[in-house]
Amino acid sequence: MAKVAVLVEALYQDMEVWYPYLRLKEEGHETVAAGCGEKSYVGKYGYPIHVEAHVKDLDAKALAGLVIPGGWAPDKLRLHKPVLDLTRAMVAGGKVVAAICHAGWVLASAGVCKGREMTSYVAIRDDLVNAGARWVDKEVVRDGNLITSRTPADLPAFMRTTLAALRELAK
Numbered sequence: 001m002a003k004v005a006v007l008v009e010a011l012y013q014d015m016e017v018w019y020p021y022l023r024l025k026e027e028g029h030e031t032v033a034a035g036c037g038e039k040s041y042v043g044k045y046g047y048p049i050h051v052e053a054h055v056k057d058l059d060a061k062a063l064a065g066l067v068i069p070g071g072w073a074p075d076k077l078r079l080h081k082p083v084l085d086l087t088r089a090m091v092a093g094g095k096v097v098a099a100i101c102h103a104g105w106v107l108a109s110a111g112v113c114k115g116r117e118m119t120s121y122v123a124i125r126d127d128l129v130n131a132g133a134r135w136v137d138k139e140v141v142r143d144g145n146l147i148t149s150r151t152p153a154d155l156p157a158f159m160r161t162t163l164a165a166l167r168e169l170a171k
Contacts, residue, residue, distance in 0.1 A: 004064060033050065078110075
């Protein structure tokens with residue numbers, strides 16, 4: 001199966017990391033939690049995750065997918081050049097990039113929103129629109145290889161769409 005990285009940083013939204021991480025593993029994907037320097041991070045609700053890779057060591061060519069969670073983590077993730085470089089390379093390479101909630105901040109900072117239909121947590125709608133996205137209020141939006149969702153309540157649709165995109169990429 002495919003190799004997929006799930007980005008983590010301090011104060012990630014716990015469900016938006018763990019639900020995708022476990023679903024990807026359940027489907028047989030090689031799934032790695034990737035951070036920017038710490039050995040572990042704690043989510044907004046106190047659940048820890050141990051980092052399995054540093055983002056700077058990831059190669060977009062070796063990955064099929066990238067999951068970017070919400071919470072407050074995206075505000076920290078977008079400050080790291082390796083995160084932005086990896087995100088840009090994944091989008092440009094036609095790889096699956098799945099972002100939920102506030103993760104749109106990373107996409108905006110990476111400069112990959114222009115002309116794309118996207119959704120997000122409503123509080124960052126203006127950020128995505130100002131970055132050139134066509135924002136819509138739907139539980140999941142797939143625009144080519146870019147998948148976006150709004151909140152933890154959207155996780156089932158988010159993961160169904162992400163897993164389907166990974167299956168298509170593998171063909």
